[in-house]
Amino acid sequence: RKSGFLYPTIGNTSRSGYEISTPYYLNLAPNYDATLDPRIYSERGAMLAGEFRYLTPGSRGQLNVEYVPNDHGESDGLADTQGDSRYLVKFSDRTLLWQGWQFVGSYNHASDSSYLYDYGDALSHAAVYTLGSNAAIVGGGKWWNASFGGTIYQNVNPFVTDRGLPYRQLPYAKFGMDVPLSRWLEFGMDTSAVAFRKTGFVEGQREDIYPYLAADFGTSAWFVRPRLAYRYTAYQLGSDYQDYGYRGPLGNGAITPFDQKSPTRSLPVVSLDSGLVFDRSTTLFGSGYTQTLEPRLYYLYVPYRNQNNLPLFDTNVMSFDYWQLFSTNQFSGADRQMDANNLTAALTTRLLDDSGVERVSASIGQIHYFSPQKVLATDWVRSAYVAQLDVQLSDRWRLNSAYQWSPNTRLTDMAAVQLQRRLRTDGIFNFSYRYRRGLLEQYSASVVYPVSERWRLVGSWTYSVKDRQSVDALAGVEYDSCCVSLRLVGRSYVNQSYYGFGPVPKGGSLDRRDNAVLFEVVFKGLGSTGGQIDPLLRRDILGYQ
Known part of the structure; x- marks a missing residue:
């Protein structure tokens, strides 16, 4: 490695105009280096960016800084930044403290909520609404793990206030363990203690203790897995807790003020998972396969507890999918535990080739409710049918699909299909x-098309039926040799940062289209001069490398 100028990056975005950067690489030592990156934006002025990386026997980390001394671009949203100095700081570190323990930290902060909207990598990143910073001491052993730290958030959506931010967790402590008591019996526990802070909302501390005892009986042809758990959750709310209240399931409905400073919830969680595996030899298109038939029954019992007096610190309803058929809770976080008296019936079949590779997998399942779900506020007798199908009949073709149909509404709740075809070598x-x-x-459609040994065309396109328009389109070309890669990519997309919020951005359109163009040079062994295109292509083109 040698110090010196790297090739410049040239680009254009709707928010910042034309961009030219001239990075200079500093090879300071074998274990740390730096890059200075002065930039000029035609619509906003000058920026000085820099990166510093270090690696020692006990730690590694990276610092990125961007500084704009005088921004003369137009402002949108709630922040008036014209004429201000602006900056972005990102720092991450991982340091070994002692055997089994390490410090893990990150600090991310922008000068204002509009910074990423104006200067963010329009090519490589979707809309970012928050910047999170975290510092923690984490450790673990053969049967346990623990962490102690804190997490804070900054709002970087210029069209909303800080009310939409997640709660700060200052501090938190988490401990988990899984201890085998015998060949078929295991004892475990998941515990956490968190102090939640958020201005204008009910604050407090929450302790969640969740021990369990699980057994696993079976052979390759059958299994029975009983599990007995007990969940205890306790709160200590702030002194002004009566100024706040419960708004129904996850924030909807009329307000009911909290009437307990120290509410608790305790309940058992009992489940029994069982299944059979049948197999036979079969042929398909002249090839031999092993076909399996795997029926599965999963029973779950959780008694109802009224949880209207518990705040919602970090809890949401999770998206319903196939694996939710076998879950003990459809809520993320510890503030809500669903009640249950239900039985899941599922059936899976697979095709395995002679080398053991799974070529086809098809599953379908449904939950039967023996009593109404009060916490989720549904009185359905049955859940939606959930099905998924994965097919890979050759190394060049792959199909993944999922489907949900509700017998309660007689409507399709969800459908997804992903088809991939490999072309030539890359x-x-x-x-x-x-x-x-x-x-x-x-x-959506995306492609990487090899024109020759060194040239490839890349592209992606997403069309929204609801909006009746293309919401994201990308096209570009790549050149790759033994020593250098060149990439030229353009993107046109609908910026959705402000959907549903106010005020309306300048121009008065809620579906204003933004555009970006970037040219990038990558020296093999040195890294990218811009670092924006590769993450974009990996995100938008499944299988890109």
């Missing part, structure tokens, strides 16, 4: 369809 074609009732319906 080409890819992807097609996908995504549907979730009432939320989205989108078609």
Whole structure:
């Protein structure tokens, strides 16, 4: 490695205009280096960016800084930044403290909520609404893990206030263990203690203790897995807790003020998972396979507890999918535990080739409720049918799909299809369809097409049926040799940062299209001069490398 100028990066975005950067690499020592990156934005002025990386026997980390002494671009949203100095700081570190313990930390901060909207990598990143910073001491052994730390958040959506931020966790402590008591019996525990802070909302501490005893009986042809758990959750709310209240399931409905400073919840969680595995030899298209048939029954019992007097610090309803058929809780976080008296019936079949590779897997399942779910506020007798199908009949073709149909509404709740075709040695074609009732319906296609040994065309396209327009389109070209890679990519997309919020950005359109173009040079062994295109292509083109 040698110090010196790298090739410049040239680009253009709707928010910042033309961009030119001239990075200079500093090879300071074998275990640390730096890059200075002065930039000029035609619509906003000058920026000085820098990166510093270090690696020692006990730690490694990276510091990135961007500084704009005088921004003369237009402002959108709630922050007026014209004429201000602006900056972005990102720092991460991982340091070994002693055997089994290490410090893990990150600090991310922007000068204002509009910074990423104005200067963010329009090519490589989707809308970012928060910046999180965390510091923790983490450790673990053969049967246990623990962490102690704190997490804070900064709002970087210029069209909303800080009310939408997650709670700060200052501090938190977590401990988990899984101890085998015998060949078939295991004892475990998941515990946490967190202090939640958020201005204008109810604050407090929460302790969640969740021990369990689990057994695993079976052979390759059958299994029975009983599990007995007990969950105890206790709160200590702030002195002004009566100024706040419960708004129904996850924030909806009329307000009911909290009437306990130290509410608790305790309940057992009992489950029994069982299944059989049948197999036989079969042939398909002249090839031999092993076909399995795997029926599965999963029973779950959790008694109802009224939880209206418990705040919602970090809890949301999780998206329903196939694995939720076998979950003890459809809520993330510890503030809500669903009640249950239900039985899941599922069936899976697989095709395995002679080398043991799974070529086809098809599953379908449904939950039968013996009593209404009060915490989730549903009185359904049955859940939606959930099915998934994965097919890989050759190394060049792959199909993944999922489908949910509700007998309660007689409507499709969710559908997803992903088809991939490998082209030549390094080409890819992807097609996908995504549907979730009432939320989205989108078609997507992406391609990496080898024109020659060194040249490739890349592209992706996403169309929203709901919006009746293309919401994201990308096209570019790549050149790759033994020593250098060149990439030129353009992107046109609908910026959705402000959907549903106010005020309306300048121009008065809630679906304003932003555009970005970037040219990038990558020296093999030195790294990218811009670092923006590769993450974009990996995100938008499944299988890109």
